[in-house]
Amino acid sequence: MELIPGNRLTLLQNGMEYFPALEAAIDDARREIFLESYIYEYDATGRQISAALQRAARRGVTVHLLLDGFGARMLAQAVVDEMRAAGVQILFYRPKVSAWSLKRGRLRRMHRKVAVIDTRVAFVGGINIIDDMDAPGQIPPRFDYTVAVEGPLLAEIHQSARKLWTQVAWSQLRRYRSRRHPEPLELAPCGEVAAAFVRRNSIRRRHDIEEAYLEAIASAREEIILANAYFLPGRRFRQALIAAAQRGVRVMLLLQGRVEYVLLHYASRALYGVLLEAGIEIYSYHRSFLHAKVAVIDGRWATVGSSNIDPFSLMLAREANIVALDAGFSATLRDSLLEAIGGGAQRIAPDRWKSQPLYQRFLAWVSYGMVRFLMGMSGYARRYEEA
Numbered sequence: 001m002e003l004i005p006g007n008r009l010t011l012l013q014n015g016m017e018y019f020p021a022l023e024a025a026i027d028d029a030r031r032e033i034f035l036e037s038y039i040y041e042y043d044a045t046g047r048q049i050s051a052a053l054q055r056a057a058r059r060g061v062t063v064h065l066l067l068d069g070f071g072a073r074m075l076a077q078a079v080v081d082e083m084r085a086a087g088v089q090i091l092f093y094r095p096k097v098s099a100w101s102l103k104r105g106r107l108r109r110m111h112r113k114v115a116v117i118d119t120r121v122a123f124v125g126g127i128n129i130i131d132d133m134d135a136p137g138q139i140p141p142r143f144d145y146t147v148a149v150e151g152p153l154l155a156e157i158h159q160s161a162r163k164l165w166t167q168v169a170w171s172q173l174r175r176y177r178s179r180r181h182p183e184p185l186e187l188a189p190c191g192e193v194a195a196a197f198v199r200r201n202s203i204r205r206r207h208d209i210e211e212a213y214l215e216a217i218a219s220a221r222e223e224i225i226l227a228n229a230y231f232l233p234g235r236r237f238r239q240a241l242i243a244a245a246q247r248g249v250r251v252m253l254l255l256q257g258r259v260e261y262v263l264l265h266y267a268s269r270a271l272y273g274v275l276l277e278a279g280i281e282i283y284s285y286h287r288s289f290l291h292a293k294v295a296v297i298d299g300r301w302a303t304v305g306s307s308n309i310d311p312f313s314l315m316l317a318r319e320a321n322i323v324a325l326d327a328g329f330s331a332t333l334r335d336s337l338l339e340a341i342g343g344g345a346q347r348i349a350p351d352r353w354k355s356q357p358l359y360q361r362f363l364a365w366v367s368y369g370m371v372r373f374l375m376g377m378s379g380y381a382r383r384y385e386e387a
Helices: 014-028 044-058 077-085 153-171 208-219 235-246 262-269 272-277 311-315 327-344 350-354 358-377 381-386
Strands: 004-013 032-037 062-068 089-093 114-117 121-125 145-150 193-200 223-228 250-256 281-285 293-297 301-305 319-325 345-347
Touching: 004 014, 004 153, 004 327, 014 044, 014 114, 014 121, 014 145, 032 044, 032 153, 044 062, 044 077, 062 153, 077 089, 089 153, 114 153, 121 153, 121 301, 121 319, 145 153, 145 301, 145 319, 153 193, 193 208, 208 235, 208 293, 208 301, 208 311, 208 319, 223 327, 235 250, 235 272, 250 262, 250 327, 262 358, 272 281, 272 350, 281 327, 293 327, 301 327, 327 345
Parallel strands: 032 062, 062 089, 223 250, 250 281
Antiparallel strands: 004 145, 004 193, 032 114, 114 121, 121 145, 193 319, 223 293, 281 345, 293 301, 301 319
16 A cells, blocks of 8 residues: 555545535536446435536536446436436446345445546545435434545546446446546645555455555554444454554444444444453444444544445455545544544443343344355355455
C-alpha cells in the first residue's frame, strides 16, 4: 500500500452531508462522471441523484453509472430506460442473479461506493444511493461515512473507476466507452494528507484491504477504534485484535446492535466471548442502523470505505477504502465515533455476556456454523478461516 501525499480529505457523515455534496459536484461536472453503487433505490434520494445525472448528460457530460446486479436488482426498468434516454450510460455488474445458486459468481458482488467527477473530486465510502431518512422500523438516519478526496490520489481513483467500467462493458459486449480526455499524469497537491486508495478484487488485490488493517493493528500502541456493520473476522484478524489488547492497546469495537440480516447478526455474536475475555471492549450500537466500515488507530491512521470485516467483503466482493495517515483527519473521525459510542451504544459487559441464556448462545453458534457451511459450499470457508 503506497501512501500518496498532498491530498485534502473531507469526512462526510451520513447521507445528509454526502448527497448534497455529490449532487453539487455532479452539477459542476463538465466532462466525465463515474458513479458506482451497490444499492440504487429510486426513492427521494435516488430521484434527486438521477435527475442530477440526467442534467449532466444533457449538457454533454459523459456519465457512467455502474450498479451491482444483485444490490440494485429492484431498480425498475422504466427508470433505467429514462436515464439512458437522457444519455446516462448504465451497466450492471454480474446482472444474472439466481436465488438458488451457491456458485462463486453469485456471491462475487460489486460492493464499492465510489464517485469520480472530472478528476476534480472523488467520493469513497460506505453510503449507497438510498434515502437515509427512510428507515422503516428504525430510527433514522443510517450511521455511515464517505470521504471527499481532492489532490494527487484522485488520479488512482479515476483510473480504477475507468478500468472497472471498461471491464464490465467488455464482459457484456456493450459499446459503452469512457470518453478519453487528456488527463494530467500528476494532479497538483492541494492538502497535507497522505492517503491511499485500497481496493479488493479477486485477481491481483485479493487481500489488500485486510492486509492494510492487519498491518495497522500490529503496529498499534495505544488505541484501536473499529466500527463495522457486519463483523465476522477470520482467525488472523481475531488474533491480531487479541494480541493488541494483550500488549496493552485499548481495543474498542462499535458493532451493529439492530438486526438486519439475522444469520450474520447472530453469527458475529458467536465470537464475542473470546474477544471479551481478551479485554476487548464491545459496544452495541442501537441509536439507528449502523452501516459504517471505518477505523481509527493511535489517532493517526484511519480508514473509511465499503469493506465490512466479514467473509463476503474480504473474500468475495469488490470493495474500496480510503486509508489516511493524518492526525487531523483521524481526530475528526475518532471524535465522531466516540460521540456515537457515548450517545448511541451500550457496552457489552463480560459478566453479563457469560450469564446470557443458553438458547442465545446456541442461536449464535448455530448461525456461525451456517455461515461457515455456506462459505464451504462456495469453496471459501477454509481460506477465510486461515486468512
